[in-house]
Amino acid sequence: MAPFLPADIMLVFHRKRIIPPKETVDARGHRPVNRGRETYSAGQAAPPPISGGGRYGGRPTSAPVGKATQEKKEYPESGCELKKSLLKQERNVKPTVDQLKRSVDELTQSTNSIYGYVLDMTAEVAQRQRVSEGNGLLVGQYTDSLEDQHSFIKDAVDVTFPQNIKILQGVLDKIREKIQRLEKAITTQRAKCQVPCKVSCPIPVVSGKECEDIIRKGGDDSQMYLIRPDALSTPYKVFCDQTSQNGGWVVIQNRMDGSVDFGRRWDDYRRGFGNIAFDVGKGHCQTPGEYWLGNERISQLTKMGPTELLVEMEDWSSSKVYAQYEQFTVQGEANNYILAVGRYSGTAGNTFLDGATELFGENRTMTIHNGMMFSTYDRDNDKWTPGDPSKQCSREDGGGWWYNRCHACNPNGRYYWGGAYTKYMAKHGTDDGIVWMNWKGSWYSLKTISMKIRPYFKQR
Incomplete structure (x- = not known):
C-alpha cells in the first residue's frame, strides 16, 4: 500500500474547503420573538447547516426558553493546519505500522520454517x-518360510521319524539276534577249547x-610231518x-583266517602255539593252520x-608277492633271540634290512x-624308550616280533578282515x-602270510 502523503490530502481539502463567514453574530444578543420554527416556502433554498452559535439568513435561530445550548467544534483554519494534524497522527501511527511490519516479517519467517518442517515431516512419513x-x-x-519349515518339521516328527525309528528297531532286533548267535558260538568254542586241540x-x-x-627221502606232498633236528631232542x-x-x-x-590269537606272552612264543595243520576230508593234514x-x-x-x-x-x-633272504639266523634265549638276515630278493620290498x-x-x-631282539x-x-611300560611296541602292535621303534612289517599283528582298517578300529590307534x-x-x-626256512645251498 502506498504511503499517505499530507500534500495529497491538502490538495483534496483545498478543492472542498468551507470558507468561514466574515461576520460573527452573537447568538445570545439576538434572540427570536417567538419560539416557533421558521417555515420555508416552496422553491426557497434550504438554509445552510446550523452549527452551534451560527446563523440562518442573517437571523438568529431560536433556542429553548431558559436554556441556551451550543455545540462548539474546532476546524482547522487552513490546509497547513490539516497537514500538521496528519503528520502528528502519522508520528503516532508509523511506529505501530513498523512494529506490525516486523511482526509480519517474523510471522513470515516462522511460517516458512514451519512449512519446511512440514515438508520434511511429510517426506519422512x-x-x-x-x-x-x-x-x-x-x-x-x-512368515511363509517359517510356516514351510514348521510344516516340514511337523511332517518329519509325525511321519518320517516314526518310520525311521521303526526301521532302526528292526535293524536293532536283527543285530541282537546276530549277537545272540555269536555269543552262543563263542560259548560252544570255549567249551571245545578247554581241551587242547x-x-x-x-x-x-x-x-x-x-x-x-624229508623231500630227499620221498616226502613230496605238502602236509604235516614229524621232524627231529637233533638225535637227542x-x-x-x-x-x-x-x-x-x-x-x-x-x-x-602262518596266518590265514585269524583263528589264533597272536597277542601272546614270552613263554608262548618260546614254546610255540596254534594249530599245525588240519584235515579237509582227504585223510591227510594237507592244509596248514595258524601257528x-x-x-x-x-x-x-x-x-x-x-x-x-x-x-x-x-x-x-x-x-601275491614274496620276500626272500639267503641268510637267516635267530640266536638263543640268552640273547633274546636276536634276528640276523641278509641278501634280499623278491617283490614285496625289503622291510627287514631297509625299513x-x-x-x-x-x-x-x-x-x-x-x-633286533624279540619282544x-x-x-x-x-x-x-626301554623300561617305559607305556611305550612298548608289542603291547600296541598286537603280537610278538623283532620290533625296533616300532616296525616296517608286523606278520604277527591283529587280523583284520577285508584289508583296509583305520586307527579308530585299532585297539591303541596304531597300525x-x-x-x-x-x-x-x-x-x-x-x-x-607265511614264513618258511630251509637249509641254504649256494647256487652253482
Whole structure:
C-alpha cells in the first residue's frame, strides 16, 4: 500500500474547503420573538447547516426558553493546519505500522520454517511408510518360510521319524539276534577249547631232520610231518611246504583266517602255539593252520647250518608277492633271540634290512628289523624308550616280533578282515594289523602270510 502523503490530502481539502463567514453574530444578543420554527416556502433554498452559535439568513435561530445550548467544534483554519494534524497522527501511527511490519516479517519467517518442517515431516512419513511396507513384505516372506519349515518339521516328527525309528528297531532286533548267535558260538568254542586241540589225521611214516631231508627221502606232498633236528631232542610236528621253489621248507609261521590269537606272552612264543595243520576230508593234514613254531625250535633249526628265509603273502584281491633272504639266523634265549638276515630278493620290498621306504632319515632307520631282539608285551626288548611300560611296541602292535621303534612289517599283528582298517578300529590307534609296509602300507592288513626256512645251498 502506498504511503499517505499530507500534500495529497491538502490538495483534496483545498478543492472542498468551507470558507468561514466574515461576520460573527452573537447568538445570545439576538434572540427570536417567538419560539416557533421558521417555515420555508416552496422553491426557497434550504438554509445552510446550523452549527452551534451560527446563523440562518442573517437571523438568529431560536433556542429553548431558559436554556441556551451550543455545540462548539474546532476546524482547522487552513490546509497547513490539516497537514500538521496528519503528520502528528502519522508520528503516532508509523511506529505501530513498523512494529506490525516486523511482526509480519517474523510471522513470515516462522511460517516458512514451519512449512519446511512440514515438508520434511511429510517426506519422512513417506519414507517410513515405504520402510514399513518393505518390512511388512519381509515379515511376510519370513512368515511363509517359517510356516514351510514348521510344516516340514511337523511332517518329519509325525511321519518320517516314526518310520525311521521303526526301521532302526528292526535293524536293532536283527543285530541282537546276530549277537545272540555269536555269543552262543563263542560259548560252544570255549567249551571245545578247554581241551587242547589234537590232530586226528594220520602222520606220514616219512620223517627227517627237517623238511629238506624229508623231500630227499620221498616226502613230496605238502602236509604235516614229524621232524627231529637233533638225535637227542624229541620229534615234533611241522608243516612242510614241498611245492614252493622246489620245496623243502619248514613253515615256522602262518596266518590265514585269524583263528589264533597272536597277542601272546614270552613263554608262548618260546614254546610255540596254534594249530599245525588240519584235515579237509582227504585223510591227510594237507592244509596248514595258524601257528608259530616257537623261538627255541626256530633258533635250533638255524644253528644247524646256513639257512634261508622265504616270506609269502597275499592281499584281499588275491595278489601275491614274496620276500626272500639267503641268510637267516635267530640266536638263543640268552640273547633274546636276536634276528640276523641278509641278501634280499623278491617283490614285496625289503622291510627287514631297509625299513619302511615311505619314511626318511631317522624315522626310516627306526623301522629296520635286522639285529633286533624279540619282544612280547610282557618282555620289552624294543628300542622305543626301554623300561617305559607305556611305550612298548608289542603291547600296541598286537603280537610278538623283532620290533625296533616300532616296525616296517608286523606278520604277527591283529587280523583284520577285508584289508583296509583305520586307527579308530585299532585297539591303541596304531597300525597293529598284519602289515608289510613296503607293499601295502601301514593301514592294510594282509589276508595271508607265511614264513618258511630251509637249509641254504649256494647256487652253482
